[in-house]
Amino acid sequence: MKNPITVFAIPRPLLKNLLIFGGGSLALTLAIAANNLGQALHNLSQWTRLENQAPDVDIATVVVQQIRGVSELTTTIFAMETVVPTSQTRQWGNVVVGRTKLLYVGYGEVRAGIDLSQITPENVQQNRDRLIITLPPPQILDKKIDVERSRIYDYDRGFLKLGPDTAPQLQTVAQQETLTKILAAACDQGILSQANDRAATAVKGLLIHTGKQIEIKTTTPTGCGSLQG
Numbered sequence: 001m002k003n004p005i006t007v008f009a010i011p012r013p014l015l016k017n018l019l020i021f022g023g024g025s026l027a028l029t030l031a032i033a034a035n036n037l038g039q040a041l042h043n044l045s046q047w048t049r050l051e052n053q054a055p056d057v058d059i060a061t062v063v064v065q066q067i068r069g070v071s072e073l074t075t076t077i078f079a080m081e082t083v084v085p086t087s088q089t090r091q092w093g094n095v096v097v098g099r100t101k102l103l104y105v106g107y108g109e110v111r112a113g114i115d116l117s118q119i120t121p122e123n124v125q126q127n128r129d130r131l132i133i134t135l136p137p138p139q140i141l142d143k144k145i146d147v148e149r150s151r152i153y154d155y156d157r158g159f160l161k162l163g164p165d166t167a168p169q170l171q172t173v174a175q176q177e178t179l180t181k182i183l184a185a186a187c188d189q190g191i192l193s194q195a196n197d198r199a200a201t202a203v204k205g206l207l208i209h210t211g212k213q214i215e216i217k218t219t220t221p222t223g224c225g226s227l228q229g
Contacts, residue, residue: 074113074141075198078186081107083153084174090164098162100155102170106178107149110186111142112195116203130213133203137219138195143183145175187224196221 083105090098118136125132152171157163200216207214 073116073199073202074111075138075195075202076112076191078110078112078182078189078191079108080182080185081105081149082178082181082185084177084181086170086174086177088164088166088170090162098158098160098164100157100163100166100170102152102156102167102174103154104171104174104178105151105153106175106182107146108178108182109142109144109146110140110183110191112138112186112191113141114138114195114199115141126212130215131207131210132215132217133207134217135196135199135203135219137221138192138199139221140183140186140192140224143179145178150175150178183225192221192224 083103085101085103087099087101089096089100114136116136119133123134123136125134152167155167155170157165196218200218204214204216
């Protein structure tokens, strides 16, 4: 025989009061729990939140790349016209039987500047809002004869034209001497110092958009008189 099930009948007014008061307590309890849970989730989200930080900029590398983009900076060109006499003799034993003279008017140019491909990040220093760039030493980048503006002014093989007919050879010698004289004159006029000054101005203008104070340091050249590098 099964146990009888006892059913308690709750009066309707009492049930209504229980729902009113009991439901309010339950709602309050649930609200507090939800608030605590929300706060905990908020704290957890703050702790685990991934934030994108402002990217770090390697200013030295950026500056180096920008300067290297110019590659070779020609800052000074020295041009000069010079007269170069050359001669060659013809001998019979120890006796000169003829002499050839060539007078050459040569126009040449010497180009000086800085090889900016030599810039490295070590050449760039940042001191707060100031960028300090140390440039490589200036160099003689090129020297050449302007053949369009140069000419043989006079060519003379002497009495009875007994001098050797060596115009091409004498012209080559004259052109080499022209370059030597023009390069020496350019060095005497301080072409490398001028290249330093103008390079500093050019590089400073190149970096003015960085918004930083630019200080350019130049390097004293070790010599002048030959092509560098």
